[in-house]
Amino acid sequence: MRRFSRVAPWRAATSRMAIAVLAAALFASIAVAATPARGSHRSGPARVVSDAPPLDADDVRYLLIRTGFAPDAQELAPYLGLTREQAVTRLLDTTRTDALTPLPAWASESPPDRAERSAWTPDQRREAQQQRRRRYDELRAWWIREMLVTPSPLTERMTLFWHNHFTSGEDKVGDPQLMAAQNALLRRDALGSFATLLHDVAKDPAMLLYLDGTGNRKGKPNENFARESMELFTLGEGRYSQQDVTEAARACTGWSVDPDTWRFVSKPGLHDDGDKVVLGQRGAFDCDQMLDVLLAQPQTARFIVMKLWGEFVSGAPDDAQIDAIATRFRTSGYDIRVALRALLLSPTFWDERNRGVLVSSPVEFVVGTLRRFDVVYGGTEPFAGTAAQLGERLFAPPGVKGWPGGDTWINSATLLARKQFVERLFRATEAGSPSAAPGMRRAAAAVSAGAMPRGLRFDLDAWLAPYRLTADAQPDLSAQLQMQRAVLPLEPADAIVIGASAGAYLEALLMDPVYQLK
Known part of the structure; x- marks a missing residue:
């Protein structure tokens, strides 16, 4: 039996670590060579921005996956041939401050007031609790849909980033209207001023409820918000x-x-209008003035840039670059676009050794897969459920510190669930169609009607058409390499058996541990 002959292997140390975590979850080892391939498109350090060539498809795909979700061919096209600076400018210039998808109608309703709540019977209270749970599920499905249809994936990625930074959740915020409003706030300020965002979040009802700010009063202060505003929001531990x-x-x-x-x-x-001393500064501070004291600390800019670096660049910080970007961020008045622009144009971001070193979150994995393959779907509730099954239940973080992310997204159970999601996607190719691979037709016939969302359709032949293939055709080596580069940030970790069909080969690529990396 022939096996796919891979191009000469190349991995940076960080890539080896990321893949090792994935492989361990599969109870398999991955042999990795450390020498770059001569002439490989993944070899060598990135050049400085002024000397870099125009972006090719691999470069654009990397940029858009790191800053959004996996793009389809139409999303790649406008960036091809641009310089790095032009591409980053376009990316930042096309962001939004509001959602494209209308919120559920109930999101604009006011939650019940005290008189209404006090008049509820036990049955009405139970019904109200059930309604809240249903509405939170609807809100999760709404946000997944927005991520799927938005023309600015970066906007949603930044909203998701701040959702995990300024953590609030349904366990303490009973009314989903308040979390919907907070989500809109995070999106509105997502790429604006961090100072404005910090002040707005401090007054957000969902945040005040989540961190018990409603019980903070003179003579009996509640320290939750004060502590988290320092440890989690600005300065760090x-x-x-x-x-x-x-x-x-x-x-x-x-x-x-x-x-x-x-x-x-x-x-x-x-x-309490008396004098306070915060970080060595004395004054009769109110909460806004206290937050300004935190914003005046150089460490605040560095802390935020460090988190953005880990989200978009690498898990290995470069102190010199981070310090330089933090200085620009702070002197700009905490303009988030300034920080992002500097990060995305940094030598480290474009260094090819940093490709494939970050693990996609469950939401990125699910939404990215659906966007990449232009999957047709009906309701999005099952996709929100899949993300929750994989460890990321939107509007329900595990605690005040949010989701730890990174390698913690992957274990044997979640990796198996990710593979099952891919399997179900391939079963959604049209059952019985002459263009569907025989193995897929059998799988589609065997799966129950409720295995995936109603109306789900993955047009495999349409995706393969640019490679001049159909699902049951056998790809040659050139087509295999093109498909590999289209869906994986690095070479496959596992040798892939070939000799069957293009559909089977694509499914094997998506089953490879490297598909979980970005």
Whole structure:
């Protein structure tokens, strides 16, 4: 039996580590050579921006996967031939501040006020709880749909990034209307000013409820928001003292949520207007002024840039580049676009040794797969459910620190579930169609009607058409390499048996551990 002869192997150390995690989950080892392939499109360090050639399909695909979700051919086309600077400019210039998909109608309704809630019978309370659960499921499905149809995947990736930074969740925010409003806030400010975003989130009703800000009052301060605003939102661990937390909590006393309107309210009678000392600064600070003290710290800019670096560039920080970008970020007035632009034009971002070193999150994996293959679908609730099964239940983070991400997304159970998602996708090729590979027709006949969303359709032949292939045709080596480069950031970790069909070969590529990397 013939096996696919791969191009000469190449891996950076970080790529080896990422693949090793995936392979361990499969209880398999991956042999990796450390020497770059001569002439390989993945070899050698990236050149500086001014000397870099125009972007080819591999470069564009890398940029759009790192900053969004896996693109289809139509999304690649406008970027081909651009310089790196032109491509990043286009990417940032096409972002949005609102969603394309209308929210569910109930999202604009006010939650029940105190009088209405107090009049509920036990049955009505149970029904209200069931309604909340249904609406949270609808909200998750809505956001997945927005990620699938948005013309600006970067907007949704940044909204998702801030959702995991300014963490709130349904376990403490009972009414989904409030989480829908927070989601809109995060999207509106996603690529604006971090300073504005920080101040807006501090007044967000969902955040106030999640971190118990509604109980923060003079003489009995609640420290939750003060602590998280330092540890998780601005400075990072070990950059403040307990006394700083206590004083910052005093500054935020009186900020609350009106229990009838569910809007932010400042209650002067509950505010401690005495002097506070926060990070060495003294004053009769209110909460906004306390946040300005945090924003004045150079460490805040560095902390945010470090997180953006880990999200978009690499798990291995480059201190010199991070410090330089953080300085530009801070002097720009915390303009998020300035930080992102500098990150995406950094030598490290374009260094080919950093391709395929990050693990796709469950949402990125599901949404990216559906977008990449232009899958037709009906409802998106099952896709939100799949992401939750894989470990990322939107609007329900595991704790105040959010999802840890990275290699923690992968274990034997979640990797198996990812493979099963791919299998179900291939079963959604038209059963019985002459163009469907024989093995796929059998699988489609065997799977139950409810295995995937109603109306799901993956037109495999249409995806293969640019390679002059149909699903049951046998690809030659050139076509195999083109398909490999279209769906994997690196060479396959596993040797792939060939000799069957293009459809089977594509499915094998998507089953490879490397498909989980970006």
